[in-house]
Amino acid sequence: MxxxxxxxxxxxxxxxxxxxxxxxxxxxxxxxxxxxxxxxxxxxxxxxxxSSKDECFMALLAEANADQVRSIAAAVDPEAPWQRQARQAIEAWIASGESRPDLTLSWIRDGPSLGAAGRDLTRESMEHFIDMVTALVDSAQFRAAGIGPVSRQRIIMLLGGLRELTAITVENGGTLSDITEEAVDATIALFTPR
Incomplete structure (x- = not known):
């Protein structure tokens, strides 16, 4: 070795x-x-x-977030109708959270205790998720439906809502798959053209 x-x-x-x-x-x-x-x-x-427990935690969170972004992006078929793509992304988000529920909850609830470094990691991770959603929405199926580009603010609302709903569900002992339909419906509503 x-x-x-x-x-x-x-x-x-x-x-x-x-x-x-x-x-x-x-x-x-x-x-x-x-x-x-x-x-x-x-x-x-x-x-x-x-150098510390916090640095190790941040490395763990950074790797977990990168894995989640990759798994969500890989789960979406860009040739599928846009509503199906939204479902695929949400189902991948949920599957990722269900595969690591304790880490998911710890990231959301304990991450703020990391101070400025934790805030920087949160912002950096959010940027990766925003970039992923922006890339997913920049597809022929979304454009054909009159969707795009989707504002950064709307993507942040979607991601922040999913993150908090995930945390509350896990904290209350629920199963993330129970929120699938509501999360898909909310995503479609946020992205449906006016």
Whole structure:
């Protein structure tokens, strides 16, 4: 194994261990000792990759958001009717949240505790989601329906609403798939031409 591969492996193990700790104990109660124990490595290895628990959390969130953006974009068929594309995107959003409910909720609720760095990460992540939605809406099917370009403000309303609805649903012990129809209907309503 090369040094780069070993470094990537340790980093991946630390991130996976942190996510497992969040699922079991929550972000606030997770310690670096918990992370290294789960990752079966040392504090020294942790500090070779991250300067703090918060930096590790931000790396985990950044990777999770990038994965979510990629999975949503890949799930949408640009040749499908635009309403079907909206459904595909929402279903992919929900599937992503359901695959990592504890991390999803922790990102929404614990992310603000990261201060300025957390706000920067939130803005950066939102920009990636805005870019993805903008690209998805910039398709022949949307244009043929008279849709586009969709304003940045409208996309932010959609994403902010989905994010909060996701958090409330998970906090209340609900299943994200229960919100599918409402989320699809709201998305279509936001994008339907006047």
């Amino acid at each position: 090369t040094t780069d591969a070993a470094t990537g492996d340790f980093r991946a193990r630390l991130l996976a261990a942190f996510e497992a700790s969040i699922a079991e104990d929550g972000y606030a109660k997770t310690t670096i000792a918990d992370i290294v124990r789960r990752a079966r490595t040392s504090r020294r290895t942790f500090y070779e990759h991250f």
